[in-house]
Amino acid sequence: MSLPTHAETPVAIAIHGGAGTIERGRLSDEQEASIRSALTAAARAGHQVLAEGGSSLDAVTVAVRLLEDAPEFNAGRGAVLTFDGTVELDASIMDGASLAAGAVAGMTGVRHPIEAARRVMSESPHVMLVGSGADAFARAQGLEFKDPDWFITEFRLQQLRAVQARQQSATQLSEDWFSTVGAVALDAEGNLAAATSTGGMTNKRWGRVGDSPIIGAGTYADNRSCAVSATGHGEYFIRHAVAHEICARVRLTGVTLADAADAVVNQVLREAGGDGGVIAVDPAGNISMPFNTPGMYRASIDVDGHLRVAIYGDDD
């Protein structure tokens, strides 16, 4: 299908809702429909910003806000629960034009962590705020907060109980689904932006922070190369500085975005044992969405206005 585009200058957006061992038949038709519908709505909302001449920063913010509100995804409302049955929310955002960036980790009550990250970028001299300090900053900024119960869905409670019953080890990692949401966009001015938001890992403990709020690991944007948002087993994505590595390969070696993203996800991460994927867009509007897991929730609207929504590896 085709959506109207605003200008002759290309605009493009891609979003994700997590990657993992999701195979056909595991989701009910109803679940699958609601996921595809939420992905479609987020991609369209972000694209509308771009089509009206808005900035890539606004587009990724709008898309991620919708994904944070959607209880299907592990970010904002519907985030996975910690060892203590609470939510701890992480997010980051980056402006490819200026390399300005904002990140928050371990937030407990803000409705839209991506807004908190954006305010850190635009309203503070800092890049990263963590824990209760990040909450206090977001409150001082007037951002919307919700009661703890608002975030917690019955599905995540059951998931936590199942994980806790299954394992003795409190630091167990063997999840088969690394859920995160994210967006990358190219606007009509030629500026790139990337944003990522997550509740982290079910049953996480000890203030564990994954790659999502780490600029260079889960999120990176640079007009000279590309914008990347990652989702996967965060520890591996940090060690390999995945988002920055993809941008560095494009910028320093001249490979295409598709080749750089594919090599990092399907060679470097696969060999290391790091499950997951990325979404990425370059200044020409080329979109790349490789993953090394059976599935990744994803959607995109390309420079020709074509909407694509996909879940499985053979979903194209």
Next chain:
Amino acid sequence: MSLPTHAETPVAIAIHGGAGTIERGRLSDEQEASIRSALTAAARAGHQVLAEGGSSLDAVTVAVRLLEDAPEFNAGRGAVLTFDGTVELDASIMDGASLAAGAVAGMTGVRHPIEAARRVMSESPHVMLVGSGADAFARAQGLEFKDPDWFITEFRLQQLRAVQARQQSATQLSEDWFSTVGAVALDAEGNLAAATSTGGMTNKRWGRVGDSPIIGAGTYADNRSCAVSATGHGEYFIRHAVAHEICARVRLTGVTLADAADAVVNQVLREAGGDGGVIAVDPAGNISMPFNTPGMYRASIDVDGHLRVAIYGDDD
């Protein structure tokens, strides 16, 4: 002067204690002597580990522990104070052989934050722990804790009072000294390691985290390229993923470590307005210590066993 080296295989170590607008005459002779003495002790202790065939991970840990205990430097004891008059300690460490890494941020009472980072790397499946969760993990690991007063020196109290008196804005950034400690080393097995530790920024607020605990920004090590520990205005070092960028340039473009480190510090960061410097070592034992500030506390023992201790830009 020359120190004994153990094997025919080269070993090397470099350490730093912060970078900034330190100029001749600003330090008393006594202060300068105590700083040079602390730098010398840390470099020698790390080098001894290497000379006896120990690992680069052990060498950087030993060196940084000593710098954390030294009240002259902004890490561990003698860390700068937050807006609330407390210490919040960040550290990270990385193993260039395996890319294993550990990081902690916002810790409040552990004597050696670098040990906490190392335990995250070796004793947890995670890379980064923050806030009270990191403290709880370190306690569970049996690490040594100290009372809040142990960390606080009269010098830092005066510094906080001066900064708070000088500024209305609580998020003021115009510090002229970005103090951090760090070490990089090459061991006889050919393995690289990097470690960084800091108290962050005087009068910091809202759980601000700089580049020191961010793998890829303040710390990176990869046997295929180099090991880097950074010190400087952390927000710029995060946006440019400085430590990973230097390693990526060496690995992807084949430039020398000296050229890569110099370009990132003296071109990229200087143009962006990011004050600071790095220490770095490559698999051949080449040491590079560029900085774009008037001074950087630094010391190194190279592959020939030559000790060098320096403070100012013309100190060579």
